[in-house]
Amino acid sequence: MIDISGSLMQFLLALIVVGPLVGAVAALLPAPPGLKGKSPDQAVLRHGVVVTGAVLVATLVLALGFDHSSPAKMQATTDISWIPALDIRIHLGVDGISLPLLVLTALLTFLCAFHSCFNMPKGPSPKAFVALVLVLEAGTLASFAVLDLVLFFLAFETVLIPMYFLIARWGGAQKTRAAWKFILYTLLGSVVMLLGLLLVGLSSGTFDMVALATDNGRGLTTTVQVTAVLAIAVGLAVKTPMWPLHSWLPDAHTAAPTVGSVLLAGVLLKMGTYGFVRIALPIAPDGMRTFAPYLAAFAVVGIVYGSLACLSLVRKGNKGDLKRLIAYSSVGHMGFVLLGIASMTPTGVNGALFANIAHGLITGLLFFLVGALKERYGTADLDTLAGATGAALYGRAPRLGALLAFAAVASLGLPGLAGFWGEMLTMFGAFDPAPGLSRPAFLTFMAIAGLGTLLTAAYLLLVVRRVCMGERREKGGHTEPELADVQGHEFAAWTPLVALTVLAGLWPAVLLGLTDPAVQKLLAGGTS
Numbered sequence: 001m002i003d004i005s006g007s008l009m010q011f012l013l014a015l016i017v018v019g020p021l022v023g024a025v026a027a028l029l030p031a032p033p034g035l036k037g038k039s040p041d042q043a044v045l046r047h048g049v050v051v052t053g054a055v056l057v058a059t060l061v062l063a064l065g066f067d068h069s070s071p072a073k074m075q076a077t078t079d080i081s082w083i084p085a086l087d088i089r090i091h092l093g094v095d096g097i098s099l100p101l102l103v104l105t106a107l108l109t110f111l112c113a114f115h116s117c118f119n120m121p122k123g124p125s126p127k128a129f130v131a132l133v134l135v136l137e138a139g140t141l142a143s144f145a146v147l148d149l150v151l152f153f154l155a156f157e158t159v160l161i162p163m164y165f166l167i168a169r170w171g172g173a174q175k176t177r178a179a180w181k182f183i184l185y186t187l188l189g190s191v192v193m194l195l196g197l198l199l200v201g202l203s204s205g206t207f208d209m210v211a212l213a214t215d216n217g218r219g220l221t222t223t224v225q226v227t228a229v230l231a232i233a234v235g236l237a238v239k240t241p242m243w244p245l246h247s248w249l250p251d252a253h254t255a256a257p258t259v260g261s262v263l264l265a266g267v268l269l270k271m272g273t274y275g276f277v278r279i280a281l282p283i284a285p286d287g288m289r290t291f292a293p294y295l296a297a298f299a300v301v302g303i304v305y306g307s308l309a310c311l312s313l314v315r316k317g318n319k320g321d322l323k324r325l326i327a328y329s330s331v332g333h334m335g336f337v338l339l340g341i342a343s344m345t346p347t348g349v350n351g352a353l354f355a356n357i358a359h360g361l362i363t364g365l366l367f368f369l370v371g372a373l374k375e376r377y378g379t380a381d382l383d384t385l386a387g388a389t390g391a392a393l394y395g396r397a398p399r400l401g402a403l404l405a406f407a408a409v410a411s412l413g414l415p416g417l418a419g420f421w422g423e424m425l426t427m428f429g430a431f432d433p434a435p436g437l438s439r440p441a442f443l444t445f446m447a448i449a450g451l452g453t454l455l456t457a458a459y460l461l462l463v464v465r466r467v468c469m470g471e472r473r474e475k476g477g478h479t480e481p482e483l484a485d486v487q488g489h490e491f492a493a494w495t496p497l498v499a500l501t502v503l504a505g506l507w508p509a510v511l512l513g514l515t516d517p518a519v520q521k522l523l524a525g526g527t528s
Contacts (some may be wrong), residue, residue, distance in 0.1 A: 318379055
């Protein structure tokens, strides 16, 4: 779109990965006297906005300089030998698969930093909070930019400690239990994944993801591929999360501060599904083909299970927490992503990547909105919010109610919004899976996923009815007062997510034009 030299593109990608780490260190230092503003706390929060804003600008410039005529080609590459004896390299690059995830991560982190300037969660010093958010951003961006298996693992693990402390120190009720559950599940999964990555690297003689993808498993025996995929998939499935390895997610989301929930759902879950696409599919295709039916089966169970859990939470009298409900909805939505990947077809994998981005935008918006509700009501408990007749959000805070309804219908996959295309394409992929996979089995999986879309619509419409509709209640003989409607800073933080949800729904070719050539090359073993 704009002509940028290769060396500048390399610098931009390196800046995107390293910049947040430098910003995290700077956040812990005393603010210069002229930048303290009203208080040191405000200064460090503004510092977070500046650093994440600079990273977002660098990411957008990188996207503009990206050669959109060759999205299957790795661009902005840096390849430096790090540990020659094991052929471990500092290898960075971006293609049509990773570029949208880099932009999504940079955008959501910036919006979270901006939101925190006005709604800093209760807890210890903002210095530590900002530093942890920046380290989290660095680890996530690195996961999508590195092209070496060992570096991918290191980046994958970098995000765990910051998220643990964000939940444990700035979270709500049951935060310590939720944080420990999160760290234990993800660390145990990561240990198993590391064994699989080492098996691939040592068996093939290289940890370079591009070389391994080009080889397309030809240098690995079937036994090695099956063993490696089993180990790698366990670690990735925990992070995704896939049923039945999902139980850490509802607790983590319920306890996490708003910013933590947005980042956890919006970008951290994507690291698991990205690993399936970048590592498992091209590097060990025979092993992936062996486990694809089981992955698809777990995926559709997750779709139905997540929807049924949400229907239970939304029922009157069940004391369902709205944040917990959205967490269970993520289990279902990520089930569609895994179903598309399990089909091992360009259509299914493109649908999975599209659903990844759509889920990040829509669920990020939902958690922002639920955080605003919790701030106004003091709770996210559905029974408390709705009472006997409904919370009447349309009448008490009409713009907030309209945004919640918009996010809900986007999440259920309304045509014309981002949530529609990913789910449709993943089911198309299941309709005609890759050669060697059982079509009758995948047709069954597709039918079950279709049932999941109906259940998803049911619980989300019930949420809208209970929270947005209803009559204004009487308290002490007086009608309940209006709530504070959408504030200026909330409007600024949420508008980009609304706009991109509409844009992706009306113009899906923008995203599919990036991912499809890269997916075709990946599935073909590095050949266009």
